[in-house]
Amino acid sequence: DxxxxxxxxxxxTATGQRVTLRCSPRSGDLSVYWYQQSLDQGxxxxxxxxxxxxxxxxxxxxxxxxxxxxxxxxxLNLSSLELGDSALxxxxxxxxxxxxxxxxxxxxxxxx
Amino acid sequence: xQNIDQPTEMTATEGAIVQINxxxxxxxxxxxxxxxxxxxxxxxxxxxxxLDGLEEKGRFSSFLSRSKGYSYLLLKELQMKDSxxxxxxxxxxxxxxxxxxxxxxxxP
Numbered sequence: 661d662x663x664x665x666x667x668x669x670x671x672x673t674a675t676g677q678r679v680t681l682r683c684s685p686r687s688g689d690l691s692v693y694w695y696q697q698s699l700d701q702g703x704x705x706x707x708x709x710x711x712x713x714x715x716x717x718x719x720x721x722x723x724x725x726x727x728x729x730x731x732x733x734x735x736l737n738l739s740s741l742e743l744g745d746s747a748l749x750x751x752x753x754x755x756x757x758x759x760x761x762x763x764x765x766x767x768x769x770x771x772x
Numbered sequence: 773x774q775n776i777d778q779p780t781e782m783t784a785t786e787g788a789i790v791q792i793n794x795x796x797x798x799x800x801x802x803x804x805x806x807x808x809x810x811x812x813x814x815x816x817x818x819x820x821x822x823l824d825g826l827e828e829k830g831r832f833s834s835f836l837s838r839s840k841g842y843s844y845l846l847l848k849e850l851q852m853k854d855s856x857x858x859x860x861x862x863x864x865x866x867x868x869x870x871x872x873x874x875x876x877x878x879x880p
Binding site: 701710715 | 802803805812813814815816817820859861863865866867868869870871872873
């Protein structure tokens with residue numbers, strides 16, 4: 661158990677809808693990362709937060725947004741969903757930017 | 773930008789040794805990670821190299837040459853449970869970018 665909690669585990673929704681994925685980092689970790697992994701694809705970096713502030717941005721679509729709250733949990737919001745957004749979404753946390761990341765078990769999103 | 777290359781797939785036999793290579797080109801470098809990922813599961817941390825040289829951790833070792841932009845992960849005494857994807861990731865300018873991973877198949 662990595663100590664990183666992601667909810668929900670599975671999510672099935674229709675095109676055009678909006679969903680929110682939630683992540684609680686390991687106790688003591690200030691950095692939160694979001695990654696997308698499509699079937700048989702690599703991990704695509706979306707965005708990183710450190711202690712509530714956006715630190716780095718990857719190939720995150722404009723339809724996607726995220727935030728990290730004062731209690732350090734983070735939410736990833738996906739809107740106007742398309743079939744191609746179906747993927748595993750992983751959250752990871754670390755103590756600071758250069759420390760090893762610890763991954764949650766992911767949220768499997770299916771858009772129908 | 774960052775570019776990370778790994779072989780797509782490798783096969784090996786139980787009990788053998790396998791070396792998975794990773795080459796990278798990055799605009800900033802603060803370290804290189806190796807992760808193991810079983811299908812549909814979360815990646816798990818294996819090793820972290822910041823300085824040149826070999827880091828050994830049980831059956832797994834990882835090597836880094838910063839001047840060559842090169843790393844490898846060495847797995848010894850392979851077991852069936854080592855069948856998984858192995859991800860090389862480079863951190864630079866606060867971004868941790870992953871390669872597409874090497875799928876390792878261990879056969880009896």
